[in-house]
């Protein structure tokens with residue numbers, strides 16, 4: 001479980017997050033939702049210690065992220081931050097293999113190569129694995145970065161907008177793949193925390209939702225409690241309808 005206790009964050013004099021207290025359950029997919037600028041990426045980066053915590057406390061399975069040794073954290077949490085342009089002449093396979101670094105610390109063994117092979121296959125990257133990253137489309141790059149996060153073989157995988165740039169087929173394949181690997185009871189069950197804007201993917205695949213607005217926690221809980229017309233309309237400041245098709249919620253927001 002991730003426990004977030006009274007976390008606040010400021011940049012300069014601007015409050016970015018205020019007094020966030022919530023829990024993210026082990027296993028399953030947790031979606032961080034909310035409008036642009038709500039503080040979702042900031043919270044994800046604080047959990048992963050990409051941004052130093054200013055106040056409050058965050059523990060991941062009882063490990064305090066502020067004080068945990070880097071190696072311990074790297075074996076517990078993988079993070080795929082938003083990709084803001086890739087300039088490097090790095091091949092896809094080399095990028096994915098970076099995810100194994102916390103395990104081999106510079107001396108890759110056969111099991112590391114096997115893990116890289118598996119991740120490359122799982123994210124449909126075989127045909128692209130020897131291409132340079134700057135020769136890929138945005139969606140192909142996105143899949144390579146997610147594969148690098150998953151190959152790290154951690155209990156927790158944090159992803160910032162992993163569906164960015166993906167076509168419908170690959171968005172569904174990626175989400176279904178993350179969902180499968182997060183089921184409790186499977187051999188290597190991960191807990192996935194991801195920032196998602198595509199609200200119908202949240203409705204279809206999330207097990208738990210954390211909703212933020214203006215740096216504050218608006219709601220957290222299971223989808224059937226959060227994905228309601230009043231909560232979503234208030235969260236995004238627009239009229240939103242929730243209908244049921246084949247017993248599943250479908251969110252209409254474009255009319």
Ligand SMILES: Nc1ncnc2c1ncn2[C@@H]1O[C@H](COP(=O)(O)OP(=O)(O)OP(=O)(O)O)[C@@H](O)[C@H]1O
Nearest residue numbers: 011014016034035036037038039040041042043195
């Ligand atoms: N380096 C920075 N300097 C100043 N303000 C920042 C900085 N980084 C982020 N912010 C501000 O912090 C707030 C939260 O940003 P954050 O990226 O966490 O939001 P978000 O919910 O992930 O948004 P989005 O959906 O647009 O990705 C925003 O108002 C943003 O402008």
